[in-house]
Amino acid sequence: MHYPEIGGGVFFVIHHDRDTIGNAFAAYVYWKYALVRTKVMDFNLKMGIGLAYATKKFIKGENEIHNAIGSNMNAYVQLRFGFEWKIAKPVRLVTAFTYNHYSDGAVKLPNLGINTLTGTIGIVYYPAIEKYKLVMNQDSFSKKPVLKNEIFAKATVGFLDVQNNLIPEKTYMAQNTSIGYSRYLNITNKLSAAANLEFNFGEPFIYVNTFEVQNKLLKKAATNLSVSISDEILIGRVAMHLELGAYLFHTYRLPLPIFFKIGGVCYLPEMGKKKRSQMMILGNVKAHGATAQMVEMGAGGTWKF
Numbered sequence: 001m002h003y004p005e006i007g008g009g010v011f012f013v014i015h016h017d018r019d020t021i022g023n024a025f026a027a028y029v030y031w032k033y034a035l036v037r038t039k040v041m042d043f044n045l046k047m048g049i050g051l052a053y054a055t056k057k058f059i060k061g062e063n064e065i066h067n068a069i070g071s072n073m074n075a076y077v078q079l080r081f082g083f084e085w086k087i088a089k090p091v092r093l094v095t096a097f098t099y100n101h102y103s104d105g106a107v108k109l110p111n112l113g114i115n116t117l118t119g120t121i122g123i124v125y126y127p128a129i130e131k132y133k134l135v136m137n138q139d140s141f142s143k144k145p146v147l148k149n150e151i152f153a154k155a156t157v158g159f160l161d162v163q164n165n166l167i168p169e170k171t172y173m174a175q176n177t178s179i180g181y182s183r184y185l186n187i188t189n190k191l192s193a194a195a196n197l198e199f200n201f202g203e204p205f206i207y208v209n210t211f212e213v214q215n216k217l218l219k220k221a222a223t224n225l226s227v228s229i230s231d232e233i234l235i236g237r238v239a240m241h242l243e244l245g246a247y248l249f250h251t252y253r254l255p256l257p258i259f260f261k262i263g264g265v266c267y268l269p270e271m272g273k274k275k276r277s278q279m280m281i282l283g284n285v286k287a288h289g290a291t292a293q294m295v296e297m298g299a300g301g302t303w304k305f
Contacts, residue, residue: 154300172202
């Protein structure tokens with residue numbers, strides 16, 4: 001019926017240099033979409049997000065060579081493109097390419113993160129594949145119009161760990177406010193565009209390299225203005241959020257003025273007489289390139305028309 005598959009899974013990896021970087025174990029939820037379907041195979045995109053536990057981390061004076069992970073608890077992300085070959089009615093052969101990543105989102109430094117690229121081969125058994133005959137009764141369908149447009153506003157608070165050669169390690173706060181427009185492509189997917197205003201109070205400390213410029217830098221407002229586009233994959237009231245943005249104004253020079261966010265959104269029941277308004281709570285990891293900058297948590301609201 002062209003709806004996505006939703007489920008859960010576990011992931012574990014035993015690293016070659018496990019005396020230094022240890023091993024990792026993760027539990028995650030996933031969404032899987034069939035991009036192409038034929039009589040022979042299905043071409044799928046699978047995305048997962050969850051929590052990972054790393055057995056080794058950076059410890060000053062003990063394990064300083066391991067500068068990729070600063071915390072035992074981490075966020076886990078999985079992206080997989082794969083083929084499911086229909087070798088029998090309930091049995092499929094899976095061949096896939098999978099990208100796995102875990103890091104703590106810069107809540108604790110250092111935080112380069114660990115990426116694992118894997119080739120996957122396996123067997124999937126579907127014990128209850130059946131053909132359903134749907135009897136449509138037109139009187140049972142809702143007569144209210146389908147609302148495909150939406151405006152939204154949201155605010156988040158992020159936490160980032162900062163360290164340099166002048167100040168001790170410390171966690172700072174960043175505030176972000178976004179307003180935007182969304183268009184529903186179908187009941188499980190919507191595209192959005194937004195304008196974002198961020199006040200990153202830890203950012204001045206990242207660029208302090210000498211005492212001479214410290215006071216001057218700290219007086220500058222850590223203000224960032226950006227635009228972004230995003231896609232949400234919805235399963236009921238829960239959605240997986242993917243966002244790509246670019247800075248229009250940034251107080252300090254950036255090596256890469258592009259950011260990426262991945263996270264989840266939970267929508268509360270509709271409100272109002274016409275059920276057009278909705279509140280939401282959300283969380284995501286913001287990254288520049290392949291390096292996480294911070295973890296954000298927040299809330300917002302939407303209005304459909």
